[in-house]
Amino acid sequence: MIPNPVTVPTDTDLALHWRERDSFVLLDSEFGSGEHFFAAWQAWRDDPQRPRQLHYLALLPQLAALHDLQQAAERFPEWQAMYAELCSAWPPAVPGFHRIFLQHEQLVLTLMIGDGAACLRQIVAKVDAFQMLGRSWKAWPVAALGTLGKLAAQHATLDICGLEAAARKQLQQAGFVFENDVDNRSESDTHSIISCARFAPRFTARSAAAIIHGDRRAIIIGAGLAGSAACQRLVQRGWSVDLIESHAVPAQQASGNIAGIFMPVLSRDDNPGSRLSRSAYLFALQAWRRLGGIGTTFTGAACGVLQIARDAEHANGQQQLAAFWRYPADYAQWLDQAAASHLAGCPVSDGGWYFPAAGWVQPRSLCQAMLDDCISRQQTQRLQTHFGRHAALLERKQDSWLIRDQHGTEIASAPVVILANACDALQFPQAEDLPLTAIRGQITYIKAGQVPAIAPVICGEAYLTPAYEGLCSAGASYDKDMQQTLRQDSQDDNLTRLANILPGWQAGALPLAGRVGFRCVASDRLPLVGALPDKTGACAVREAKLKDLARFPGLYSLLGYASRGLIWAPLAAELLVSQLNGEPLPIEADLAAALDPARFLLKKQRRSEPPGR
Structure with missing residues (x-):
């Protein structure tokens, strides 16, 4: 539902605060269907004195459906182009922070999906304007509002709806000074009073200031x-x-291989490694789209990756993981052995995870x-x-x-x-x-026709990429020595592990061919x-x-x-x-x-x- 237009910040409200600024950071406590975001985007886009870059940080318990965004945009014709650009970069509905670049990377939207109070504690930013115009913040512990003072930039503003005495006191203790309240009640909403405040703490806590480099010259x-x-x-x-x-x-x-695979890592406890891999994977997909796309600007294919379970016990554990997390299909799907074999185009040893947007790239x-x-x-x-x-x-x-x-x-x-x-x-x-340690990795090159003609990348205890220029890549070894030349025992190990996930295939006598690289591992x-x-x-x-x-x-x-x-x-x-x-x-x-x-x-x-x- 579109809120009363008065609750959407006007171009005047924002412009008075952001003009003559190089960068401006706005935090929205309730993204909803994007109405406040679209309004802020329009105000920023239409202001000739707008800041060069606008960071819009938005909290939401779960990702809005594109249908909801579309309904919001349809109410305002001037939002249609913005809606189309946002939809093209919309991420899968998985938890975590999602950074989206819009308007030639001058508008940066960071969606923070999950419990609002928990996400608030994970933000690292200096916020210039807080907009808390929805109701979701009222479910937070009152103490969580104190976090706003830690995030506030000098002279930050706060617009908050339906403020009660305990929350007001907590915000005042955090350093916010309230001005006048605006009665924004409508026939359908009799409790929407917007309170306005400015961050003006009596005392400034000592802390290590972030070093921002004014001289923007770097050596890599x-x-x-x-x-x-x-x-x-x-x-x-x-x-x-x-x-x-x-x-x-x-x-x-290490970046010189013919093909490298890209995919996320899953875990039942969603540990930091899994969370980081999810963020990195999704960010990479977006970065590559902005660069021109896989297979267009650079070599590779988003052909999907099929990760085969090690054995029956591992497969059972992964099925339980799939039932627990219920990942969206555009992110990860669990397939049984028959479905995995059908997708691969050849028999595989067990069921596996299918990542439809994953694939391979020539680094x-x-x-x-x-x-x-x-x-x-x-x-x-x-x-x-x-x-x-x-x-x-x-x-x-x-x-x-x-x-x-x-x-x-x-x-x-x-x-x-x-x-x-x-x-x-x-x-x-x-x-x-x-x-840091250098870990030797030997990749085996196999001529197309000597392995099954697979559709997606297949991986597990080993991996195999579809053919590129007549060669498939298989590997890779994990050796602790520093030998830079190819070794037969590393190739044999690669082929043995590959054969374990491709039942019925035998490597036979293949020539020693491939490449040696050294991973840098912490x-x-x-x-x-x-x-x-x-x-x-x-x-x-x-x-x-x-x-x-x-x-x-x-x-x-x-x-x-x-x-x-x-x-x-x-x-x-x-x-x-x-x-x-x-x-x-x-x-x-x-x-x-x-x-x-x-x-x-x-x-x-x-x-x-x-x-x-």
């Missing part, structure tokens, strides 16, 4: 998936970037597409590449970092350096303590995204948290993507660039903390603390 070391994605996101935000790569062309190490072509996008969007030359140059020395001089090659010759200097060069980052003293199997810790820095806090640890100024990492670089790269780059620009984060606070490179130092310090301290 490494031109694989991690580095190329970081280039693309930084240049899109107006940064100037120097990209340093020791090879003559991009994506020559090298994706890296090139991201770098090409940097050039195509430039009005001025913002990306400078230094291929065939080895970054051997990282020096801090005054307020900048200086990169030299192995001969001592300067390559580039900038206030910000991002290490995106996998385990090679360990050569720098600033990163030498990071718990000790907890999660990436390292963010500011690098300085173990020699002082920490004045007795029981330190991540935010209290000393960091190297302007030194960041995008490392440890392991076997999932395809989906990690876009989200990790977006997360890091949001941190650099002081923008709302695209994921929950606890997930961002799970990726913080300082997490290992914090654990080490806590283990070393004497008992009873």
Whole structure:
């Protein structure tokens, strides 16, 4: 139902607050069917003095159906084009934070699906305007309203409907000063009184301020998936970037395989790893659509991925998981053995998960597409590449970092350096303590016709991609040695595991063919995204948290993507660039903390603390 138009913020209400601003952040406590969002979008679009970027953060217990959005849009003809653009980027109905880019990425919608009070605690942002015009916030614990004060930017405004005494007191304690109340009652709603407040706390709590870099120049070391994605996101935000790569062309190490598969990870307890993989997977799909699309701008196919259960016990557990979570069909479907075999186009060993939007991508072509996008969007030359140059020395001089090659010759200097060069980052003293390991992975190439002609990617204990240029990729080994040449025992292992999920198929005598790459894996199997810790820095806090640890100024990492670089790269780059620009984060606070490179130092310090301290 469309609310009384007076409750929808007018262009005048918003314009008086956001004009002459570079960026503006608005938090809506009740997205509903999108009426408030469409109204704010229209006001922003029609204001010639609008901020360059509008971040719209919206809470909703479950994702609205496209039909509901359509009904809302049909009431206002001027919303039709906006509705069509939003629908094209609408995510599957799964919990978590979903970042959607609209209007050439100048309007950023972040949908936060789940319990409103819980989601509120997971937001990392400085909010300029709070709109709490629905009823859902009344189900929150009153104490949750205190979180608004922690999120509020200087002089933030608050519009709240149906405010009662206890909630008003809590908001006042959080630092909000109320002005006049607006009686917005209509014939159908006799309780809609909007209270207006401004954030003006009597005391300002001391906290470590986020470092926002005014000098938007950065050096990225490494031109694989991690580095190329970081280039693309930084240049899109107006940064100037120097990209340093020791090879003559991009994506020559772990990103150099013919085909890599992309898919999410599922778990019964929806642990942080699963939540992160879901966010990364869905964000990657959206990022690739904006880039031009799989199979169009870069090589690959969204042909679906079929993940076969290991055995009957595993299959039973996955069936229980499917019954528990009831994922939407456009995200994940559980298929029994007969249905899985029919979909695969050949017999498979058991039932499995089908991810219809997943598939395979040639990483090298994706890296090139991201770098090409940097050039195509430039009005001025913002990306400078230094291929065939080895970054051997990282020096801090005054307020900048200086990169030299192995001969001592300067390559580039900038206030910000991002290490995106996998385990090679360990050569720098600033990163030498990071718990990263190079894990050997050998992929086997099989000529088309020597394996079943599958429709989707098939994976499980091994994987097999559909043929590309006459070759299918199978693998991959997980070896702990550093041999760079192909080995027969690794190929035999790949083929044996593949045969286990393709009953009736035998590899026979295949020639030794494939590629060896080295995954960069952290000790907890999660990436390292963010500011690098300085173990020699002082920490004045007795029981330190991540935010209290000393960091190297302007030194960041995008490392440890392991076997999932395809989906990690876009989200990790977006997360890091949001941190650099002081923008709302695209994921929950606890997930961002799970990726913080300082997490290992914090654990080490806590283990070393004497008992009873």
